[in-house]
Amino acid sequence: MTGRHDLSDMAWAVIAPLLPNKPRGVARVDDRRVISGIFYILRTGAPWRDLPQR
Structure with missing residues (x-):
């Protein structure tokens, strides 16, 4: 289930190729989840x- 502020599959298809894909240092968390969180904060203005x- 996705929330109303989560990235759509279409938006993710545009953004995903622009992100780095080589691991360096600490293991990366789910990029889609991080980007969705950033957009949530930008849209809502919440701290x-x-x-x-989630």
């Missing part, structure tokens, strides 16, 4: 501490 856990 980072109020970001939902």
